[in-house]
Amino acid sequence: MTTLINKLYPCNHKTIFVLDHSPYFGISSDYPIELDPADKSRGPGFIPIAPIFKSLWTSTIEAVFEYCRIVWDLFPDRKLIRVILSDVQAQSLNLWSQEEQNLVHCIYSLTTIGSHPPRQNAECSMMYGLCSALEAMCEPTALQSEKLKQEPGTPTKHNSSSGSCSGESASKILNRCRIVVITSFVDPGGVDKLKTHFHNELQRINKVAATSEHMFPIHSCHLVIINVFPCSSKHATTLYNMQYPETPVSPVLSTELHCVKAGPELSNKLSHLIQLHYDLASTTVTGIPMKEEQNANSSANYDVEIFHPSEVHAALLKGNLADLATIRAPKPGQSYDTITLRWCTPRSSLAEMHAVTCMHRVTPVEVNSRPSSCLIHFLLNGRSVNLELVRRVGGKVISHILTSHGGDIFMHTLATGRSILEDPPSISEGYGGRVTDYRITDFGILMRSNKLMSARRVSTSDKVNEKVKTKLERQTMYWPLTISATYIYNNKQLFEPLLTLVQKEEISDAALIQCNQCVYNLVALEAKHEPLVPSNPGTRGKGPKRDEQYRQMWSELEHVVRINNRSENHAKLLQTLLEFKNKSPHNASSDESKHTKIELNQALRELDIIKDMTSSSSPGSIERASVIRPTPPTPSMDSPLSPPLSSRGKPAARGRSLLDICVNRSKASLHRSKRADFYGRLNAEQGPNGNLVSKLYVDLVVKDEQGERGGKGGKPPAPVVVE
């Protein structure tokens, strides 16, 4: 039960550092800092610079910020830290809000407050900071507020008389937290005094919180006291003996005491504690090839240590103990172990799916060291690094991948055992596996049109995923799986733009004209007995007869229009389609020629109307129509079933297509208009196929030809032809 509570309501959700900012912390740590690098070649006349010393304060704030840096790198949310300075008052560097949970903000606040402890010896006390910390702990964080809202029993209903110290509460959400206080004591009495004061304050504030609307009582607090003293302290041994591990004081409070010398000892202590507080572990990436700083030609191997949640190692720790013994070793100078994994020259990238069992953020332990920044930059530039586990019995296995996702570096743990999914039957052996004519290319287009991105500025009322769902449903209302199951999607140029336009929410009037035109063209095509499917080398044997093809095509087209029937113009399109479909020859086989004639005449009439409309309003649609023009038939191709066009009373020659008639009509109407025709049209010559042809940019072509002379046999560009 305790472990469950620890996991569900970890006290690392809220951490507050209370730092002693009294004048005493301005004294020197007595830990010497050399300003000259140790390996610097010292020529004659070299005067060594005397070492300088950081104050207790500087070593404290550096170590605390390092702790924060690691936590915020690894846990960008849900693990919150506040820093409070205590001198003659409490001064908080940041709040619980996500915007202030970063180092840039804290350093800015610190500089504004004035980092260096005040020099005057005024009435300073740690209790200012501790009381302020307790108040801060009673503020629910965003996550806690969210969970409290979901809970029926709000903290305000919390029973004040019993709950204040027992941690029992009506609410199931527990407010557990950790306060790390860094100060300086000389005798154990000081520690006890601080503990008692703190415990009293904790009980007092819980009483207040129990009756308050906005405060969330503290159910459990882990108080970590770190006693810092200068390196030169004569009482070091006594101080070390004062230390004690975590001890419960009451159900709501447990404390522990660490005594450390300022300087590296303090920062090492915190980097050890952070691993306990957040369940972290250390990995050393070894054998990273790196160019020497001074000599770019030679390269040496370096190690980089990283911190990450310990789950990264879970599989290794449960694995072969002999292997573990060879890769796990205590980190020199530290009180924790590190696991060494070998850098493996990166080969694979994340462009394929790896069998990843868990992934966690990582951060380098020495953030600005040269090896760290080399590895980091390698990763941030988009490359991945495989990490190898070297086995004792020989052989190695890739156990992890380091990679950056948008500037956030993650360690992916790979499954190293055998996969239970190994050697599965291929999908081609199962149901549907032997079908060879799936519309894979078309499905690719469908996938691309549903390629996802992350939506920004989404309010809670916006049902973004509903939009996606509706779109997918509409696109798949009729979607034949195979090429042989459809006519209309196989010869798209005959059916576009109808197929695209019909899927839209509404069909505009202009679009309706385009759709209708599509239908008319199909009618004309059928009348001329054009095969619906162009010779397809993929299909074996004879397909259905031509009439049958058309019949199936019409019913397919009708189905598509029918299921998309969602606006007035959709209905009109369906009506048009039905008119033609019902008159289509296969529905009236008894008197084919007569029906065909009627049908075609009607199609032509309709086209005339359109032409009259479009020629005055939007001449562009004629050009568009020409895109779907069937190949002009030769007289020999013409069949007895072709429509006798003489009925129109126009001198329409045999062998002219429907479109030719349209174009002629539109030309005629153009001539009738008062507007002067284009220069090109007026100066056009009769082309080889009877069309009027006008060469554009004639001069340009001549010049180009001159210019290109001597080029590599480039053809002169074809003159642009306007009909």
Added chain:
Amino acid sequence: MPTVIALDVSLSMARQLTSPELPEPFTYLQLAIHGIHSLLDYFGSFAKLEFVALTAFSSTCEVVLSFTRDFESLKSKLSQLEECDKSCFDSAIQAVNRLVLSEWGSSTPCQVILITDGNLGMASLTLDSPVFSFPCKLTTVVMSKTKTCHPSLKKLVEAPGVGGSIVYPEGLLSHLSVSKVCHQVGEDNYTPFSAVLKMGNLMNKVVLSPAPIPFTKMSDMELTTCSMSSTISVLGFLEVAQVGSPAAVSRHLVLPQESNSTQPSLVEHEEEGGEGKTPSFCVLLHGALKIENYAALCSLGADWYGILYSCSDSKKKSNLMLLALEPGKHSVPWLGNLQQLVSPDLWEHVEPFPLKPVEKKSYALNAVNWIRQASLQSDIQKILRHARKLPDKTVQFYKELNKLKRAAISYGFLELFDGLAAIFERECTLLPGTAHPDCALQLTFAAGLLRKSYVRDPKYVISAMRTNFNNDDE
């Protein structure tokens, strides 16, 4: 999930039994072997992809055959088993742990089927927690006339993390009843998981192998158990590289089943029918994902998402694979909120993948960090390198100097000012004769400033001394 059959071959299994079904008496062991045959037959029909291993234990435990899908070879090995000495469950558990860990690692859930007469004799069971070092589901088949077993066995199945149960054959101990109970064990634990794979109006019946098991997610202030929905809906598509190999709680083969088309067939076929000849949406989806190198995001239940992709374990064989992400809409940080993914034509403000973290990470900031002496020294050396190249590097020299100064003030590290001043003054004496006069001038000027108290104001910015040499730069 892989299965380990642990068969008790202790001496008590050699006891003889009679049954009205058979004229000859038979032993407990023969009965157990008969039961295992029934279980293997069940696998042969309903769980062909199951890996089964066989161990036989008495005071020691022997791996008779490690994980295999060849159920016939398992049957032939069974016939060679002989009774040994007393039974010891500890050795069986240790051997199973070793076997599973070496084969599958610690994260693959495995099924352990323990078949025994429930007779521990004088031995008892020492239960170290956790009993199994992998996610385990233990079924104990106890062949006992009285339907009782040793209390240690009860303790074993009730131990935390074991997920165990004890089953007894119904009625008299006979071939029939044992075979029945083993068949029941198969049905209870290896029922194929059927689901419908759906994308808009396209759908296909599928079976997931291995069958998904409910997943319990525990994070800060959140404890939920999710069971996979029987409808897997495709929500949209991503490039495989964008997906970025996220962690999976489980992976499953998606095996298409015969299903009637949900859409009318408007174009008639001449050749019809035959297994594998009816088009399947699942196969089409797999083919397109493979060719385009795409993956499909799908929903697996309330606030639970998965990724469908084409997985090939060799050049010839490939399959549709379902990766179940950790439940929750934020399970892949670089994809953002999975509830808010949309194609760009449907939403005005979209951001491509991978998403950038809100705060830049410390390692990408190049901020000052002087926890180690060496990094302070290298920051100082950097300034000195610029100093030696004055006046060309005047801008860089003062930029780095101000960065150092700002950091020193932030950390209250005022001792650095005097130290740096001393270094600058010494550097002047070390300058070679060929050095530009500006080097000495600017270093002396900067050193002088560093000793002034007003420079320790965070707002004060040190700017270059105007000399005849750098007037042009300013």
